Amino acid sequence: MKAAAGWFADHGALARATRADVQAELxxxxxxxxxxxxxxxxxxxxxxxxxxxxxGDMYKITxxxxxxxxxGELVMKGIIALLATAxxxxxxxxxxTTLEMRRAxxxxxxxxxxxxxxxxLDLQGLGDQFWTPILLGAHDTPRPGDRLIIANNGVxxxxxxxxxVDVDGAALLPELxxxxxxxxxxxxxxxTLTEYYTPFYADEIKFTVSIERGRR
Amino acid sequence: MTDERLExxxxxxxxxxxKGLARGAHHGYGLARWxxxxxxxxxxxxxxxxxxxxxxxxxxxxxxxxxxxxDTGRRAKYYTLTDDGRRExxxxxxxxxxxxGGVAAVLSARGAGGSA
Numbered sequence: 001m002k003a004a005a006g007w008f009a010d011h012g013a014l015a016r017a018t019r020a021d022v023q024a025e026l027x028x029x030x031x032x033x034x035x036x037x038x039x040x041x042x043x044x045x046x047x048x049x050x051x052x053x054x055x056g057d058m059y060k061i062t063x064x065x066x067x068x069x070x071x072g073e074l075v076m077k078g079i080i081a082l083l084a085t086a087x088x089x090x091x092x093x094x095x096x097t098t099l100e101m102r103r104a105x106x107x108x109x110x111x112x113x114x115x116x117x118x119x120x121l122d123l124q125g126l127g128d129q130f131w132t133p134i135l136l137g138a139h140d141t142p143r144p145g146d147r148l149i150i151a152n153n154g155v156x157x158x159x160x161x162x163x164x165v166d167v168d169g170a171a172l173l174p175e176l177x178x179x180x181x182x183x184x185x186x187x188x189x190x191x192t193l194t195e196y197y198t199p200f201y202a203d204e205i206k207f208t209v210s211i212e213r214g215r216r
Numbered sequence: 217m218t219d220e221r222l223e224x225x226x227x228x229x230x231x232x233x234x235k236g237l238a239r240g241a242h243h244g245y246g247l248a249r250w251x252x253x254x255x256x257x258x259x260x261x262x263x264x265x266x267x268x269x270x271x272x273x274x275x276x277x278x279x280x281x282x283x284x285x286x287d288t289g290r291r292a293k294y295y296t297l298t299d300d301g302r303r304e305x306x307x308x309x310x311x312x313x314x315x316x317g318g319v320a321a322v323l324s325a326r327g328a329g330g331s332a
Contacts, residue, residue: 022271025244025293029263032245035288054263061264068271 022065023058030055106164134213139185144169145214148181148189155205156197165214175200186211224259229269231312232259234297234305237279243292244270270295278304 030051037047055061142148146165150173163171169182176196181189186209193207224232236247247270248261273279278301284294297305 022267024291026263026267028243028290028292029245029267031290032243032286032292035290036249056262056264061267064264064268065271068268069275071272071275 018069019062019066022062022069026055026058026061026065030058136186136211136213138187140211141183141185142169142171142181142189142211143214144182147212147214149210149212150193151208151210152193152197153204153206155201155203159193159197159207224261224265228312229261229265230273231305231308233266233269233273233295234278234301234308237295237297238302238305241282241284241294241296243284243286243294245292247295273301277301 030048033051033054034044034047037050038044042050052058136142136146142165144165144167147162148165148171149162151160159174161174163173165171165181168178169180170178171181173179173193176193179189179192184192189209190207193209194205197207198205232251233247236242236250239250242250244263244267248263248266251259251261270279274281274295278298279295280298281293281295284292286292
């Protein structure tokens with residue numbers, strides 16, 4: 001970082017020195033013209049004014065000289081800028097392709113039931129770094145494509161899972177089978193799960209459900 | 217000096233700068249005046265074209281620059297021809313003569329529209 005800053009500082013100093021050198025050369029030309037005009041009998045004031053007029057746009061000519069001096073450098077900068085742009089575009093396309101493939105896999109595959117721990121690991125995947133899931137509220141109802149993340153108070157680790165809502169608005173759950181969750185709010189889903197699974201466990205079980213909005 | 221002053225054809229200015237420097241070191245002002253004098257005032261050297269051409273030749277390594285002092289004690293940047301520049305001058309002169317010779321031959325041909 002320090003080296004890069006040093007390079008930029010040196011580069012800036014060199015560019016300023018080059019510009020000053022070109023300007024000094026062009027000013028010298030004007031002064032030589034003034035000398036010649038004065039030698040021909042013009043007054044110093046008139047000579048200076050005439051020399052400036054004859055010379056033309058000092059700023060523009062300086063710019064053209066600098067462009068000639070740095071032409072190779074400008075071409076190199078252009079190539080670097082082009083490569084950088086291409087790299088960004090290719091990276092962007094790769095990310096989009098990856099995301100699209102992941103989404104296609106999620107949409108086309110069977111309803112998957114994986115553990116919440118697995119989901120945590122999955123969320124650390126590349127694609128999810130670029131997508132923040134939208135969690136729905138207690139009174140919202142899930143719709144096809146949404147994902148339910150089901151957890152409980154530790155009584156039933158085998159029913160801590162993530163499941164996608166299918167096209168019919170149902171979610172496939174262990175033992176319970178297809179539950180039409182699109183007709184239920186989040187609170188109602190939690191109540192339904194608690195009510196259904198309670199008889200299977202000796203301890204009191206309480207479910208919590210998070211709903212991630214689907215990506216389309 | 218003639219009344220008709222002509223702008224430099226493309227590529228010719230660099231050739232004339234190289235030619236001017238073949239005589240020895242020159243600053244930009246001196247080069248411009250030398251070319252105008254040698255052409256009897258026919259060729260108009262604009263600073264807006266001269267200096268970019270000079271810097272282009274310098275970038276190509278055909279001429280070298282060094283600050284010096286004029287006869288009147290004024291600071292000025294003097295240019296000299298490099299070995300590459302000398303070779304380039306010979307080659308460009310050959311090509312230029314061939315080109316202008318060809319153009320002249322066509323223009324001097326007898327036929328409709330020509331005065332010869």
